[in-house]
Each structure stands twice: as C-alpha cells, then as structure tokens.
Amino acid sequence: MSNRKYLALLAGASFFSTGLHQAVANEAEFVSEPTVIYAAPSAERPAAPMRMASAERANMGGGFIEFLFGDGQNQGDRYRQQPYQQQPTFPPQRPLEPQQAARQPEMGEPAHPAFDPKFEKQLVDYDGRENAGTIVVDTPNKFLYLVQGNGKAMRYGIGVGRPGFTWSGVKQISAKKEWPDWTPPAEMLVRRPDLPRHMEGGPQNPLGARAMYLGSSLYRIHGSNEPWTIGTNVSSGCIRMRNEDVIDLYGRVNVGARVIVI
Numbered sequence: 001m002s003n004r005k006y007l008a009l010l011a012g013a014s015f016f017s018t019g020l021h022q023a024v025a026n027e028a029e030f031v032s033e034p035t036v037i038y039a040a041p042s043a044e045r046p047a048a049p050m051r052m053a054s055a056e057r058a059n060m061g062g063g064f065i066e067f068l069f070g071d072g073q074n075q076g077d078r079y080r081q082q083p084y085q086q087q088p089t090f091p092p093q094r095p096l097e098p099q100q101a102a103r104q105p106e107m108g109e110p111a112h113p114a115f116d117p118k119f120e121k122q123l124v125d126y127d128g129r130e131n132a133g134t135i136v137v138d139t140p141n142k143f144l145y146l147v148q149g150n151g152k153a154m155r156y157g158i159g160v161g162r163p164g165f166t167w168s169g170v171k172q173i174s175a176k177k178e179w180p181d182w183t184p185p186a187e188m189l190v191r192r193p194d195l196p197r198h199m200e201g202g203p204q205n206p207l208g209a210r211a212m213y214l215g216s217s218l219y220r221i222h223g224s225n226e227p228w229t230i231g232t233n234v235s236s237g238c239i240r241m242r243n244e245d246v247i248d249l250y251g252r253v254n255v256g257a258r259v260i261v262i
Contacts, residue, residue: 115227115242116157118157119142119231121154121157121248123152123153123155124145124152125151126145126147126148126152126153128147130258131149132147133146133147133253133254133258134258135258136153136262137259137261137262139161139166139261142157142159142230143157144158144239146249154249154252156249158230158231158239158241159224159229159232159239159240159241160240161233161236162233162235163233166233167261169261170260170261171215171217171258171259172214172215172257172258172259173212173213173214173253173255174213174214175212176250176255177213178210178250179210181201181205182198183197183199206224206225207222208243209223209243209246210246212249212250212253219237219239220238221239221246221249222246223242223245223247224246230242
C-alpha cells in the first residue's frame, strides 16, 4: 500500500473514533439530563397527593380532613376547639324511664288530684259520749266531727300534721277570725327561711277563709287554699279544712267550744 493511501486510512479512522466518542458523550449527556433538570425543582414542588387534597378539599368535608390538609397549627387549633360538631361520636341520651320522669298533666287534666268524695261534709251516726257542740278530731282517719247530739255528728275531711308534727290532747277554741293574717312562728321560719314574715288575709293566704285558734297554742283549725291536700299528712300540726267546710264549721261553733284531738 502506498504511503498516501495509508495516511488517508489513518486519518479516516481517527475521525471516526473522534465522532464515536462525541456521540457517546452526547448520548450520556442526554440520558443524564432528567436527573439534572428535575432533581432541584422536585424539592420545591408539592407532591401530587398534596396538590390533589388542596384542590379537592372543599369536596372532602371538614373536621379531620381539614386538620390533615389545612394550613398547619391554626387548623389544628380550630379542630380541637370544635370537637364532634360535624361527626357526633356518642349516641343521643337515653330517655328517662317512666318511673323516673315527673308525670305532666295531659291537656284538660287537672293539675292536682281530685278531691276524694269520702271527705265531703256529711251527717253521720256517732256513738261517742261527748256533748253536742264538741269537736272531735280523728287524726289517723283524717276526719273532724262536730257532735250534734241524738247519736249524730257532722263529719268533715281534714288534713293533719306530717309525721313528727301530729299531737293529741284537749283544747278550747280561744278565738275566731275571718280571712286571718298569717305570721309564721319562729320555729317554722327556722325550718323554712324562705317563707314571708307576714301575710295579709285573702284567697292566697295559707290559713284560708277562717281560723279557730286552739287555746294558747300555735295550732288552729283553719281553711286552706290547697283543697287537694285534704285527707293527707301535710301540716305542721294545724288541722286544715276546705274553705267551704271551715266556713260552715265556723258558723256552727262558739269561742270556748271543747276540742278533743285523738
């Protein structure tokens, strides 16, 4: 081979080798390009799930989702201040059992028990030995008798003292008053400091329409503005009657009449 041809082949081989190396270098640069381009911006760009949650947060509901995808500590505080408002955790409170609940009157139903007819005023047989005009108070059975004589007595229903406030003995009617004022005694005010210190006579007065005072004691036979309590243990020792009954009795007895309480 001539020297000229050999030099030509050698130059071509050198050129081909240089081109091949350049192509490999270019290809290597192209392959590594995604790493060079995306490595730095990927740290600044929010992840795809965060973008999705931010864009669709309005459709995902509040509460805990707001806490997870909201704006940090402020959202967390708001969530803690309003627990269970949108998603109650506990079931509603169970209604009280019938025996635990106070029964409310039905529409048109009286607010208090009906007056028992057996406590209506009536003339009855009486076989006692007391003279006519004597008042006999039968505390256990809640009846007051006004002896008429000839084996008869007028009987009235009464309310008597609560347990611990009942008493027995013989007294006389020392005074009679119509629509009496009421001044609670000191002993009662100790038990009930909420009571008024004095109350003028009238329909709202607890002594009712009439009062008959028993000796020098604090006890009275008196009316009541609570007729539904007749037949019960309700007072602090007084004998209470319906207003219409105490008015009737008041007109039948005089000051000095004997009263026997059993």
